[in-house]
Amino acid sequence: MRRKVIAGNWKMNKSPKDVEEFMERFPGLVSDTENEVILCVPFIDLCKAVKLSKGTNVKIGAQNMHFKDSGAYTGEISPKMLNDLNVEYVIIGHSERREYFNETDETVNLKIKAALTHDLKPIVCVGETLEQREAGITKEFVTGQVRNALKEITEDELKKIIIAYEPIWAIGTGKTASKEDANEVCKWIREELRALYGDVADEIIIQYGGSVKSSNAKDLFEMSDIDGGLVGGASLEPEEFSKIVKYN
Numbered sequence: 565m566r567r568k569v570i571a572g573n574w575k576m577n578k579s580p581k582d583v584e585e586f587m588e589r590f591p592g593l594v595s596d597t598e599n600e601v602i603l604c605v606p607f608i609d610l611c612k613a614v615k616l617s618k619g620t621n622v623k624i625g626a627q628n629m630h631f632k633d634s635g636a637y638t639g640e641i642s643p644k645m646l647n648d649l650n651v652e653y654v655i656i657g658h659s660e661r662r663e664y665f666n667e668t669d670e671t672v673n674l675k676i677k678a679a680l681t682h683d684l685k686p687i688v689c690v691g692e693t694l695e696q697r698e699a700g701i702t703k704e705f706v707t708g709q710v711r712n713a714l715k716e717i718t719e720d721e722l723k724k725i726i727i728a729y730e731p732i733w734a735i736g737t738g739k740t741a742s743k744e745d746a747n748e749v750c751k752w753i754r755e756e757l758r759a760l761y762g763d764v765a766d767e768i769i770i771q772y773g774g775s776v777k778s779s780n781a782k783d784l785f786e787m788s789d790i791d792g793g794l795v796g797g798a799s800l801e802p803e804e805f806s807k808i809v810k811y812n
C-alpha cells in the first residue's frame with residue numbers, strides 16, 4: 565500500500581514571522597497522523613521552518629531551485645544551499661514557474677537530476693491547460709511531460725520522486741477536477757511510469773493538486789491512483805490544512 569503524502573505550497577505568501585505563528589499551531593494539529601506532511605515555503609522562510617519543524621512530523625520543502633551548484637546566477641538558490649539547510653523536498657516545474665518564469669521540460673529534467681544529486685526529493689508538477697483538455701490531448705500532453713521530466717532518471721532515483729498532477733485550470737480557481745477525471749489522469753501517469761520502469765510504478769506517489777480543500781480532500785485522496793495532494797491556498801491556514809492532512 566502506498567502512503568498518502570500531503571504537501572502545502574505556500575507560493576509567495578507568509579514571511580518568517582508568519583512561519584512562527586503557523587508553526588506554533590500546525591504541528592500539534594497533525595502530530596497524530598500516519599500521512600506524510602510537507603510544507604513548501606518561500607526561500608526566506610526555510611531557515612525558520614526547518615528549525616521549528618525539528619522534533620515534529622512536518623517536513624520542509626522549497627518551491628524551486630536552480631540546477632547548478634553555484635555561480636553567477638543572481639537571485640537564484642542552488643540545490644546545495646537547500647541541502648545545507650536540511651531542506652528535504654523541492655517542488656520542480658510548478659505550472660506557475662513554467663508559465664511565468666520560462667521553466668521548460670528541459671530545465672525541469674536538469675533540476676530533478678540536480679535535486680537528486682543533493683539528496684533533495686523532487687515533487688515534480690505536470691498538468692494540462694483548459695485548451696488542451698478541451699482539445700482532447702490531456703493524456704498525450706501530461707504523459708509527455710512525465711517522459712521528458714524523467715529522461716536519464718534511474719529506477720532507484722524514481723523512487724525518491726513524487727509526481728503532482730495539477731490541471732492548470734483547477735489551480736487557484738476554485739474549480740476542482742472531478743475525482744474521476746483526476747484519478748484517470750493519475751492512472752495514465754502511472755501507466756506511463758510502468759511503460760518506462762516496470763512494476764516499480766506501483767510504489768510511486770502521485771498527488772493531485774488544484775483547489776484541494778478540506779471539503780473535497782477525502783473524495784479525491786480515496787481514489788485508487790491519487791496518493792495525496794499538493795495544496796496551495798488551503799495550506800495557508802493551520803486548521804484548514806490540518807483537516808486536509810487528516811482527511812482520513
Ligand code: PGA
Pocket residue numbers: 573730734735736737738773774775776794795796797798
Ligand atoms: P491551489 O494551488 O490549491 O491554490 O489551487 C495548488 C498548487 O498550485 O499547487
